[in-house]
Amino acid sequence: MSTEALQWFKSTYSSDEGGACVEVAVCPRTIHIRDSKQPSSPDRTLEVSPATWAAFASSLK
Incomplete structure (x- = not known):
């Protein structure tokens, strides 16, 4: 799948200030x-x- 066709999202904790x-x-x-x-x-x-993603995410809790 092309990365342009994906639905990208950021955390709700992220801001638009860079x-x-x-x-x-x-x-x-x-x-x-990817890097925003x-x-x-x-x-x-x-x-x-x-x-792998689930293991990473659970390690952040």
Whole structure:
């Protein structure tokens, strides 16, 4: 799937004032992660499995 066709979102804790934000797009088999400051750079997109994303997210709690 093209990264342009994905539905990207940021955390509700992120603001539009810049800073260190990431955007996430969720697909059935892949979680896509990118830097919100460079959204059009497909070579700067990280793809992980849903299990890897879940382990990461649960470690933040």
